Amino acid sequence: MAKVLVVDDALFMRKMLSDILKKEGFEVVGEADNGKDAVEKYKELKPDLVTMDIVMPRMEEIDGIAAVREIVKIDSQAKIIMVSAMGQHALVVEAIQAGAKDFIVKPFQPSRVVEAIRRVLGE
């Protein structure tokens, strides 16, 4: 069972994503509501995959994209999927360049989330 870390500043989106993942048999090992906490939890929990909100408040200069850079520094094989809203193409490109593997656009269908996760995990 793949372990997933869910990162989003919105409690509702964390709950929504966690519910989708649990229903599909993934283990949500942790949640974080900012980039700094995401980096700390990545080190501690060593998840197989991270879903990362692209726009979050900066916490000690770490937003969603900076968190991707930090995690990739720790683990060059990290599997990170960005969660973006419509119209954030430029940020998505920046995140992919920083090391994210894929992205999903809010609002999402559960099937799209699962499909992206399985693809990135190589299942």
Next chain:
Amino acid sequence: MGKDDVSLSQLDVLREIGTIGAGRAATALADLLNTKVEITLPEVKLIPLENLDKILGDPEKSFFVLDTGIEGDVGGRIFFLLPPSEARVLGGVLIGKEPKDVDFEDALFQSSLKEAANILVGAYMNALSDITGLSILYGVPSLALDMVAALLDFIFIQIAQHSEEALFLKTNLKVKDIDFDGLFLLFPDAESLKKIFSTLGIN
């Protein structure tokens, strides 16, 4: 640029942006709620800030207000306003509660409403960006329950320093046979408004 300077073609373009945005907003909200959403064509106006009180009405009336800054090629600020009674229903659908059981202080309710409003704002901004070709980035939104009087104070003190007019967009959404009237107020800074029209070849 003042109200009298807004030509018919400018309003036509703004209406077109509103219409495309409404379609995208309906699709986005339907995906989020996993239910059918109907949306009427929005009423679109460009309003001088000093006339906003007439649009917003009773100063003691309250709204849930999503507030987010925009940057990129277009700078400014966006508000999305939803009356509390309608927020109760929309939030209730999202978190699986009956409207009467929704607690405005509940963090999950506030978060769900913020996401829904943010997704609707994103749909309209995406339409504006696609039509003009201008890059519009929006920041982290905040949500608060405010009275119209407080909202107007904020607009006159903070926003009037950079913007002279608001693009007002009133849209009606129907979810599960319940009507929602959402009000969008986009406050582009003065240069950005000129840029929007200039990009579209309208002076």
